[in-house]
Every structure is written in structure tokens, then in C-alpha cells.
Amino acid sequence: MAAEVIPTNIRVATRRRRIFLEHLEAYLFLAPALILIGLFHVLPGISAFVMSLTRWGVIYERWAWLENYAAILDPSGARFGEFVNALGVTLWYVLLTVPVEMVIALIVAFALYQGTRWRGAYRVVYFMPYITSVVAAATIFEWMFDANFGFLNYVLGLVGIGSQAWLREPRGIFQMIGSAFGAGVPDSLAGPSLSLVAVSIFTIWHFIGFQTVIFLAGLTNISRELYEAARIDGAGERQILRRITLPLLSPTLFFVGIIATVGAMRSFSQIYVLTNGGPLDTTRTVPLLIFHTFFERTAVNGIGLGAAMSFIFVLIIIAITLFQFRVLGRRVFYG
Amino acid sequence: MRRVVLVTVIAAILVGACGPGQQAAPAASTDADISLTAPVEVTLWHNQTGVLAKAFNDMVAEFNSTNGKGITVKAEDQSSGNSYTGIYQKMLGAIQAGATPEMVVAVENQVADYAKAGVIVELDPYINSPKNGLSKESLGDIYKPYLESGKYPQYGNKSLSFPFVKSLEVLYRNDDLAKELGFTASPKTWDEFEKQAKAALKTDATGKATRWGVSTFSIDTFLGQVMNRGGSIVKSDLSAVGFDGKEGLASLQILERCVNEGWCYIPKGFDWQDRFAEGNLLYVGATSTSIGFIIDTLKGKALNWSVVPWPDAGGAAKQIQFGGVVALTKTTPEKQLASWEFLKWFSDSKQTARWASASGYMPLRASAANDQALKDYWARRPQSKQAFDLIPGSVAGPSIRGYQEIRDSIAEMETKITTKKAKAEDALAAAATRANTALKDNK
Numbered sequence: 001m002a003a004e005v006i007p008t009n010i011r012v013a014t015r016r017r018r019i020f021l022e023h024l025e026a027y028l029f030l031a032p033a034l035i036l037i038g039l040f041h042v043l044p045g046i047s048a049f050v051m052s053l054t055r056w057g058v059i060y061e062r063w064a065w066l067e068n069y070a071a072i073l074d075p076s077g078a079r080f081g082e083f084v085n086a087l088g089v090t091l092w093y094v095l096l097t098v099p100v101e102m103v104i105a106l107i108v109a110f111a112l113y114q115g116t117r118w119r120g121a122y123r124v125v126y127f128m129p130y131i132t133s134v135v136a137a138a139t140i141f142e143w144m145f146d147a148n149f150g151f152l153n154y155v156l157g158l159v160g161i162g163s164q165a166w167l168r169e170p171r172g173i174f175q176m177i178g179s180a181f182g183a184g185v186p187d188s189l190a191g192p193s194l195s196l197v198a199v200s201i202f203t204i205w206h207f208i209g210f211q212t213v214i215f216l217a218g219l220t221n222i223s224r225e226l227y228e229a230a231r232i233d234g235a236g237e238r239q240i241l242r243r244i245t246l247p248l249l250s251p252t253l254f255f256v257g258i259i260a261t262v263g264a265m266r267s268f269s270q271i272y273v274l275t276n277g278g279p280l281d282t283t284r285t286v287p288l289l290i291f292h293t294f295f296e297r298t299a300v301n302g303i304g305l306g307a308a309m310s311f312i313f314v315l316i317i318i319a320i321t322l323f324q325f326r327v328l329g330r331r332v333f334y335g
Numbered sequence: 336m337r338r339v340v341l342v343t344v345i346a347a348i349l350v351g352a353c354g355p356g357q358q359a360a361p362a363a364s365t366d367a368d369i370s371l372t373a374p375v376e377v378t379l380w381h382n383q384t385g386v387l388a389k390a391f392n393d394m395v396a397e398f399n400s401t402n403g404k405g406i407t408v409k410a411e412d413q414s415s416g417n418s419y420t421g422i423y424q425k426m427l428g429a430i431q432a433g434a435t436p437e438m439v440v441a442v443e444n445q446v447a448d449y450a451k452a453g454v455i456v457e458l459d460p461y462i463n464s465p466k467n468g469l470s471k472e473s474l475g476d477i478y479k480p481y482l483e484s485g486k487y488p489q490y491g492n493k494s495l496s497f498p499f500v501k502s503l504e505v506l507y508r509n510d511d512l513a514k515e516l517g518f519t520a521s522p523k524t525w526d527e528f529e530k531q532a533k534a535a536l537k538t539d540a541t542g543k544a545t546r547w548g549v550s551t552f553s554i555d556t557f558l559g560q561v562m563n564r565g566g567s568i569v570k571s572d573l574s575a576v577g578f579d580g581k582e583g584l585a586s587l588q589i590l591e592r593c594v595n596e597g598w599c600y601i602p603k604g605f606d607w608q609d610r611f612a613e614g615n616l617l618y619v620g621a622t623s624t625s626i627g628f629i630i631d632t633l634k635g636k637a638l639n640w641s642v643v644p645w646p647d648a649g650g651a652a653k654q655i656q657f658g659g660v661v662a663l664t665k666t667t668p669e670k671q672l673a674s675w676e677f678l679k680w681f682s683d684s685k686q687t688a689r690w691a692s693a694s695g696y697m698p699l700r701a702s703a704a705n706d707q708a709l710k711d712y713w714a715r716r717p718q719s720k721q722a723f724d725l726i727p728g729s730v731a732g733p734s735i736r737g738y739q740e741i742r743d744s745i746a747e748m749e750t751k752i753t754t755k756k757a758k759a760e761d762a763l764a765a766a767a768t769r770a771n772t773a774l775k776d777n778k
Contacts, residue, residue, distance in 0.1 A: 058430060058452040078772055146603050168603070170754050279750045295424050296743075299448040299736045300776040 052307035068308035096200035105211035127209040138273035169194035193282035218252030366668035367464040374405035377437035382414030390693035443734035484731035496660035503656035510639040521643035535617035547600035550607035556620035559655030579767035642721035653728030737777030
């Protein structure tokens, strides 16, 4: 009996229907996530972008097109000066925190990886700061940094160093070091303020645990056989570190570098609690400037300007991340 | 015929339009003159926390059960920890959503911001309403500076807020230390003040200060001092700031000298209270609400201390006063009237005396001084009575948009001085430039 021949158009339609149902199923699975992302990320993002194109004080005033962007980016305007200052503070903050965090976390991870007896307990101890409330911990650090009766000044006093104003010190650290040696350092080379350094110390303490755990996971993933083979071949510890550990850990290093940089640029809570941007704006990072503009200068188009600053800042973060991908991404060894 | 009717109508309209000039117009009836005929519930966003919240809520409950007009006030702490900024941030969201509370506690410049959004009720019709307003005597009993701070020059000097919790910047003196140093009277001039404060400086063997003449000045100490010396914070036409004149410079130079010479204590937050309680500070310029905190810090320790008048440099204002106000938002005439009834009740002599003795804030009325409960409170806390006596000579800062930015510029200026980053002249000029920009932006 001859097989029944199904017309081509019906076959195509059936195939299309099957594909559609398969796709529909996939979209249904994706739908909850897409709805949540759309409602809580995409829509607010679009709203904020629209706000950035308006003059919006306490209430919407008028459509402003790119006026807010122009006001922030006009070198002769007051907003430009404060935005550039905040951007400079943010970059100093990233430079003061990210490399130091990564180096310390890497050292701690190596130490734990070497088969320390209480590795689990140490891991908990190092991770503890990360799960501590930022606000609560920052408040305790505020006491420690107290200029009059803080613990840090007490310790400095024990080694014969005079009290520092810490969170209230707007002078740059290079300037302070220079003056300690009798050398005058101009304001342009003053460096980050001591208050920013103090905030950075807190940040480093807070995030080391998280990075240590990530590095430890990266180290654990490296096959022990590689080390054994290298040792049999006569490789020294330094060579093993340079030729095996670091290359195989480079994806983890790259990942941590990217998220730490983005995280540091977006930092808010600890700076808000410790200094609220002061003294003299030396710790006013871009997120704090946006908050200040949005909530403390609201009547003067604060919402429009704050939203525009946010978008400019997002572009800057994307540019820095792309730069990291271009420059550091090439050196990553994926095995 | 049609033309005749039209001409007659136009003539009648014109005559009617010209007519009222000839005779007294009857008082216009406004939303403030209505009567409440049904129960009304209104919400008040405030910033009272802890024991003050309890005292405040008790008073609100009493109003709800005794007002006899069916008004229920729902008091909600929306401050995120006693902060005006917390309420302000929530109000911004509420304004966008069109869901504001009927009453909101704020500082004056925040009210000026809300008014820009057109959500604030003008209170003059309520204050002056023949039916629901305040009598001439009652109005005269409320301290004039408090009512003046409720008038907003950027909105035609209309009353947009009503006093709620008021304090003033005062000078606390350690009387024991003053006596030890031979100063029996409080300083009459700023030079004398400086001389006394300098004399209080004491250092240890290493040269480190252990006792100081004064705790560094706050923003309000500076602004109050400028007015005390005859200057102004902002020029009356709001064209520019006025604190950058010789009065401002003289005020800032005191701060500069005390920092450079080491006779002032630079506090962290409120830790000047500890130094004061230890007996190591001769003077402190701070808000009158600190009285309770100083007593708490003393923990029963015997220390004679008092609130003394500021030196008098001839200005119209002797002190600066400040504090929270209440603004009503535009809702329905019934809700607005219900809110006004609560404000009227809360500011009445008996209530303001009760609130002052419960909270440590200043009473709003002079007649509160006759209240026995307040007299008893003052007997226990004579410093509160000393502060109360200074109210008539106090003046508030300007109730304008942009005042917060002006205050920020003063804070920045003072930080430059305390951290020795700038000389007084330069810091003052920079603060004036920043504040003038804020004024211009907010015009």
C-alpha cells in the first residue's frame, strides 16, 4: 500500500506549529524572569532616562531635551566642576580599594589553600565582614576613626604618631606626607584626602572576605596533578606560581577585578554613613553627588540633573569595563 | 430691542464692576469658614521618635477623643530616625504619586519646595477666619518670630506653615569654671566672650589641650552671630546673601582664631556634651534642645551650668531660632479644616506648655509661662526657662527655597576654617559665591 503523501504546505505548517509551540514553551519559562526584569529594571531605567531629558524639580516642569547633559558637561558651568571632582574622587576610591583588596584577598586565599588545619573556620572568619551590615559596621568604624578618642589614634599614639583627624581630614595624603617632611606639595598633587583613605580602609576590610572565597574557589579548581607534574619536572615554587597558578587563576582574577571595580564605583552606603561626602567634598563620589543632587537640591531641577548624571555615570562605567576587557581580557587564560 | 437689552446688560455689568468701591464688601467666605458636618480622618507625617513619640501620640489621642467634631488625626513617624530629610524624601515621592498626607512636618525651606509643586495650602485664610481662626489676642500670644518664619517671601509673603517644634541657638556656660576663672557675669561683647574663652584653655605637659573655651560653632551659631552683629543672612530682596559683609567676617574670624590658637574644641557629632559634662568646656553654642541631653550626660554629676544670653553686638536679632513647622496639603475643604483644627489645638496655651515640658522644645506662646506644669518643669530645669526668656529677641533664618544650600555653603566654609584649608576672607567669599548661585537657581 502506498504511503499517504502529505502535501508540502501541510508539512511546513505542521513544522512551523511545532517550532512555535517549542518557542512558546521557552518564552513561558522565561516570562516570570522577563516580567520581573522588565518591571523592576527596564521600566525604571527608561523612566529615569526620560526624567534626564526633562526639567524636573519637585514636580515635572518641562521637556528639556539634552539641557541637563549639557549643563553637566559644560566646562564653564558649576555642575561640571562638581561632577569632575566627584569623578576624580570615585577613581581615587577605586584605585585605593580594588588593587589592595585583590592582593590581600589573594594572599589570604593562598594561605588557606595551603592546607591550613582550620580552613573552614578561617573561611568563615574572613567572610564574616562581608555578611555584616554595612551601616552597622561603618558606624563602628566611625567610632574607631574618631579624631578625639578613636581606637586608631590610640594605636598611633602608642607608636609615637600624633592623632589624625581621619574622617574629618580634607587634606591630601601626599600633602600631609610632604608637610611631615617639611616639603610643600601643591593642591593639584595633594592626592586623595585622608578621609577617603579612611573610607577605603573600611571598604577593603568589608570586601576582602568575599574576594578571598572567590579566589579560594578558583585555586581549588586547579588540578593538583599539574602541580605534581611541575614539581617532578623540577619547577620551583615561584615558577609554579607564575606558570601554573596565576595563568589558571586569571579568569577568576579578571572576574573579581571587573566586579570589584564596578562595585567600588557604585559604592554608596559606607561613604554615606562615614562621611556623607565630606569634608569639603573630598569623599563625594559620583553616587553621593547624584543622591545629593536628587534629594537635597530637588527644587532646582534636582531630579532631572540627578537622572542625567546617572546616565553619564553608567556610560563611564561601561567605558571602563570595556577598557578592562580590552586590556586585561587578552591576558586571561581559559585553559 | 435686542440692542437695547445688550446695552443695558453691559451698562449694568460696568456699574456693578465700579460699584463696590463705594461701599464695604462683606468678608469673603472661604474654605476656612466652613463647618464640619461628618467625621474626618487626616494623616500627619512627623518626626518624633522614642519617648517624644509616645508623648506626642498621647496628645494626638487626646485630641481625637475630645475635639467633638469627629476629627481623627493619624500621626505617623515617617522620618527614618528623627530626620526632616527622611520625611522630605518620602514627600517627594508622595507628591509625584499625588498621595500626600494632609499634614506634614518640615523645615521652612522644604515647605518652600513643596509649595513650588502647588500642593501647599495657604494658611492666612484659616488664621484670620472669623469662624475658625485665631482671635487677635490668641494670635498676639504666639511669639511673633515663630509666625514670621511661616511667611514665605518667594510666595508673596503668604503664611504656608505653622510653628510646631521650636528651639533656638543658645550659649551654654559652665558656671563653676567661669567662677574659677573669675568671670561672674556673662560676656556683654564678642571681644569679652573671646577673652573669657581664651582664658579657659588648659594644656597638659605635652601641650595637648585638655580644657577649652568653647566648642566650635555650628552653622546656626555663625548665622545667628551675623544677625546679632546687625548683618543679614540674605538681603531682603533675595538678590544676594548678606552674610558676606563685615559682620560675617568678624564672626568667622573668631572661629579662625579659636582654631589657630587652640582654645576651641572641635567636636565629633555631639561629643561636646561629654566634654561639657566633664567640666572641660566653658562655653558651647548649641540648640536649646540639648538641655535634656546635657542633663543625661551629666548622669547626676554636680555641675553648675546655665543658658546665658549671647553677647549683644547691636543687631535686631539676639539669637537665631529654628525648628519644625507643619504645612497642610491641598485635599478637601473638610480635611484642610480638620487639619487646621488640630494645629490650633496643639498650639493652644495648655497644649504647648504640656508639649514643652514633655519634649524640651520651646513653648509657642508667652502665656504658656503661666502653666503650672511648665513652671514645675522649669523648676527642675532652670536652663529651659533661661532659654525661654530669650525667645522674644530671636529671629528665624529666611523661609526660602535654596536655604539648605546656603547652610551647606556655611558648613563648608566652617570646615575650611577648622581644617585650616583657607583663610577667613577666602572661605567667606567662596561660601557667598556658592550661596548666591543657589539663590539665583531658586529664584
